[in-house]
Amino acid sequence: MLPLRGLLRQQARPLPLQYGRYIHYQSSRRPTPSAPVATTNCRKKSSESGISDAGEDETGHINTAPNESILFFDNIFPLRLQWLTRIPFLDARTIISAYRRVNSPHIALADPTGIVDRALPKNLPIKILSILPRLREGGAYVKFQHEAGISAQELEGTIKDYLKHKPIRPWFNPLRRVRTFLVKGKPWIEDLYRLPSQRVKVEFLPTTPEASAAELTQETLYSLFRRYGTILEMTSQPSDSKIAPRFAYVDFSRVRYATMAKNCMHGFILVEEHGGGKSGTLLKLSYEPKVRGKWIRDWLASHPRIVIPVVAALIAALSVSIFDPIRTWSIRLHITHGLHLEQNKYYQWVMQQLSRGYDYVRFGSKKSEDAGLDAIWEDRHSQMQQLKTWMSESADTFIVIQGPRGAGKKQLIDQALSHVPQKLVIDCKKIQDARGDSKTINAAANEVGYRPVFSWMNSFSSMIDLAAMGTIGTKTGFSETVENQLVKIWTNTTSALKGLALSHRDKKGRDAGMPDDEWLEAHPEHRPIVVIDNFLHKSNEAGANMVYDRIAEWAASLTTQNIAHVIFLTTDVSFSKSLSKALPDRVFRQIALGDCSPEVAKKVVIRHLDTDVVTREGEKKLTDSQLRTDLDELDGVIQVLGGRLTDLEFLARRIQAGETPGRAVKQIIEQSASEILKMYLLDGERTWTPQQAWVLIKELASNEELRYNEILLNDMFSKNGEQVLQNLEQAELISIASANGRPNKIKPGKPVYLSAFQYLTEDDVLRSRLDLSILSQLAAKEKSTIDACENELKLLSELPGMPAELKPRIRYLLDKALASQEKIVGYEAKQGQLKKVLTEKY
Template identity: 55%
Template sequence: MRSTPSSKGPLALWSPTRSPISANGSRGWRPPLWGRLTIRCTSSIRSGHISVGENEGIIYVNNIFPHRLQWLLRGPLSHIQPLEGFLTRVNNPELAAADPTRIVQRAFPGELGLEIKEVVTRYKEGGAFVKYALKSDISNEIIQDAIKEHLKTNPIRPWFNPILKVDADLVRGTPWIEDLYRIPSQTLKVEFLPTSPDNSAAELTQESLYSMFRPYGKLLDIQTQPSDSKVEPRYAILRFERPRFAVMARNCMHGFIVSEEAGGGKSGTRFKINYERKIKLFMIKDWILNHPRLVIPAIAALIATITVIIFDPIRTFFVTLKIKSSYQSEENPVLQWVRKQASKASMFPFAKRKSDPRGLAAIWDDRQTEIAQLRAWLTETAETFIVIHGPRGSGKRELVLEQALKEHKYKVIIDCKQIQDARGDTAKISRAAAQVGYRPIFSWMNSISSFIDLAAQGMIGTKAGFSETLDAQLSKIWQNTGVAMKRVALEGRRKEDKDFNMSEDEYLEAHPEMRPVVVIDNYLYDADDSVVLDKLTEWAAGLTSANIAHVIFLTTDTSFAKPLSKALPNQVFRTIALGDCSLEVGRRFVLSHLDAEAGDGDDEQNAKRKETLRGLDYCIKVLGGRVTDLEFMAHRIEAGETPEAAVDRIIEQSASEILKIFILGTESVAPQWTREQAWYIIKSIANSKDGNLLYSKVLLGDIFKDNGEATLRALEQAELISIGTDKGFPRYVKPGKPVYRAAFQRLVANKTLQGRLDLLILSKLIGNENSSITKYEEELRVLGSLPKYPWELTSRIEWLLRKVHGSQAKILKYESESAALSKSLQKEN
């Protein structure tokens, strides 16, 4: 492989002179003795070392390959065996003047007459090891000095970087030839090893290390191992200014044995040198694993931040779309034309044109005052809640949505019943999001995040914050909804408007008609679910205080003031109480629903209708003015039943519901009342003249002695009864629905049921009196155990004796009534 450099071929190396200059200053070229030179890499890698004889030496030549070539060796071609051969063919002198043999030829001065035996290339580190044979009269140090002087006089610049120069130095140690995935860096880790297992190594000082490694390049820092460190073997960290300096130092000093004179101890110390990366991936991994209390919450915060940045604008857009969709569909001229054509009798001759399919016109005519009042409140600038309360079936939702807000642009309807009926936090979040159009919602991720939080809590002792509570999720949903509503309210602003210079808050305050309306239906449906109610009330208070929207609450619970006062403590609630309609309005409602107004049809048809509607006034009186019951009766009459039969069906159905919920189902659901208390109310109302009971009289009954007011409130919440007020104070106890009085009477008419439940009441009363006697007797026993009979206790003892006597008299009375009832029940067939 003898070759002579040529200046005429394509050059991959550049030198400031056209031809090399020898050591004695004469021009020309005197090549060293190359013999049977071979370029080896694979064989040396397999053995790990270069075999060196007695009269042989090794020089390391640096900067003859690009330092960044290692990406190719660790990439897709890392397992190809003939890679070095492939690179040799690419570096063929005929194709490119980058052959390592030619570089080595130019690096060695010709007057030395060295015999080069082997060149081991190191593509990963950008250099090559050159093994040569020594002459008897020349030492390795002389050869090193001659080569350095020759390269200083005749610099060789690589083709890939003309700024660098080819450098060479004597290999003093035993180089390790490896192809591990170790990228050269400017930092070296020098470990101090013993020369044999029986000996010990010495730890070199910074001064000694500096004198040994400074000739290879500028050192930035030398860090010795801390004295209290238990890590073995001992080591030092050397940081060079350039990676090529570290490459030269490692290849020349790895395996070098420091003598005793140089500070290596009695038996000497051997160097083991490896590249040390400045920032190690495994150090980052170890830090993450060793600091989960910091890392896991930080990751959770990062995920939350990314989620807010990416998904919040999308969710706000969809909420805005949901708010505007109903109004846009109402304004769409195509949809309006389709509805108009579909309602015409000419298009569908068999269809009956009907603008009021439910026949509620009579109800709305009677409630025009409430409708006008509600519309007026929506045009005022006052910051307050609007509460519409009334029993179920009184038409609250229809009055607000179909009458008061019929012409209003933007509405948001939130049904608490749908949210609170959902099982589990995930379902509640999904339903709340669906009602306002909040998407995408990854509710299923909450369960997975909960498991991650549980695992993190077991590992670090606290939750990581991956999963969000129901409280936080609802806050996010309604907060985005508020942002969308404010955006919708401000869309009407124009630059040509007189008040365009106002701020957004001032504009919203001055234009209440531009604010959307939030209708919260079934408020206080489940008062025990405080999370949903508290967040919803707090959010609604924020909307009204910021003038973003009007808020209307629809509720059947008369105790709405307490939760609302927490959100707006200094505001007055504007309320509309909807009760049952009058009998006259109820009659007109049924007739309009049946299209049975007087004057329709001929005389024969009118007579037939009058026959069918005979007794209608009595039936309406029994049902009262509850809209849902009247509508159900009208449907049954349309189906062919008589009014009496329809009312009887309603009464029977109501009696069955009362029996199931308030009497037979008390043990399974464990409500705040007992079956005896419910039956006492049912029987008392059924036997009363006007269907009302005095509130104070009910509380004075023996069966309501304990928690009487709480029991009545619970029964009112369950809609068995309703409590009427007089000047703000409870006065009357009435049936929850007008038809319930007839249902109560039907239940009481069942003598068997009445006898059984009366027996239970008597048994309960006897038990209460026995408990009272036991307490009185216990106190008498304590007083009787005193050593002397003090006269001051005479009145107390007499009082206790009278109480015992009174309770015993009641027991005798109750037992007598119980015996009579038992005898009566035994006589029944």
């Protein structure tokens, strides 16, 4: 309770004293508005008045004796600052003191005592007993005593007329004046954190527990509450509602009207003659929070066909306007290696020295792999020069470098284009090996530096579309397929590549006035290079065509718009089928890489061995090739091993480890044989059978080359033979050579495979097992032929008579059945021999 100054009536004018004390008039001096007022915490009982923010004696009410009444003054405190009372160590006393400090006597008063003092007319026959501020409701209760011959209603009218002619307008709300009404009910003085609102809930309660309350009509409610302010709406409780007690809502146009009504009418008893029922009706008022946005929420919920597509469009627009520039910048940074520490030459040198683990560091040394490749670059100098020439031409540069795995395609690009700073390498293997839509999108984004990527949104948006199908019957279009997501990634990459190409443009040069397209066409040397590695990797898997088709179309758009040079690296010999869809009217520039010649292969191995030669303090050290006496074997083993780059590097590492060339090649052959056995001959889910692969292995072991059409005539390839051969070529078991546009020869997939095939055929148990399975299939095929002949002969025998014209057909069927039977007998004889081998050998 705040100890404020009271007013004592005097014949001349009232005198303010501390309220709560009955002191007779001592002076006719009227206090100034800025007179100091003692304050105390509103939540603590005042020693002066006995009234706190929780009422007299913390009961929640203000007790009145005969000839005592209560007025409620409004517009004394701001309503927008109720939240201040929730701040720790900030109570009503502090807030009211702050109001008083900003008080200006010439404008308005800022404390309850001053406002009440000005609101009461002179010579008013009342005695102010106490003033109770209601900070959250923006007003104050004034408890006063009046003479028995004067009614409280007359005093209320006098004060209202006085305030009408001499209005008081506080500094925080100068457009509205202070109002006052007589408290008719029994107000509930509480210090709970309940904020006022425009809506007041009026409950109808009985006056005694055994009595019943009347439900007031809207007309009665209007007559009771209209005097406090404009009413917007009144809502009665539905007649079929089971909620008790009965209630009604009264919506005022302003919050202060609601606070006035609640403080003046709470606890009011409406008697019978005014519609309150036989025993009267007690009114209990409380604030009801009114959700202003409810009609917006209801409209949004009732119009999903409009709302969901609009929300999807807004999210898409937000993504394009905010995230797309960030993603384009991220891709540019990825291409220029702005954040790639591993591309820094000093970082590379430090990591190289740390990885060696030696007790000294080597300046100017190169990796053994790079040194060994020098011989390859000397052999492929013409191809490297051709590639550099194509990069400087203004025509469409759609280049394909095709060769078997391990032929050095990626190394050729790195060596020939090492001077190009803006180079983007996309590994299709990482994209194709990703499992699931989200992982595929993440893999594609990582390859180009597309950040940020919200791959989880793909699944989330699919659930939204599924929910929309159940509510509105159609899809919202919010979800996007993997194909659409990939197109977005490639589109942003195109923007980044074009920006990098145009960044070299001199705005003050002679080409400053040229359009962007013409400038890009005229300056091919400034175009970035896009390298698409492992193109058509696992192209026979489901969904692979979609990924590769989108990449091919994107690459075609880069070349036709002169934005970038595009180079495809692939092991697939049928790459033209996929690329022709994207550029049907263009001729691809192609470089075919094969195995090294024996002379170059020997140089590669020797240079690998001589890489680690160093000179310290003028002391010469002999190279490994000079120290070793077993390198004479290289000429022979390289003929067996072939010129595949990966096999040569493996051979050099094994020789460096201390093995002889002959022993190293033998181990390479054994390892290749194990790979062939695991990948092609053991049972599994493949597009070929182990028997078909074994036929090729056994035939190639005795013949380095096979006729393509002769294999197709083999009984094991009578069904889908060409498709099986293509799949085996894709799996790199064999390679198919062409002449005049048609396949004509079949060779081992790698040179070392020829020796591996011979090694496998020397295994009697493996050969017997696979030959036995082949013979079983051939015998089953001949048996099916005999069954077909017997069925037809049975059908012919049932014909009436025996026409002479059918005798040749019958003879043909008998001869065919006899030939098949003779083959079965031969197969069974061979099967017996093979079974004997399997039972005798491990």
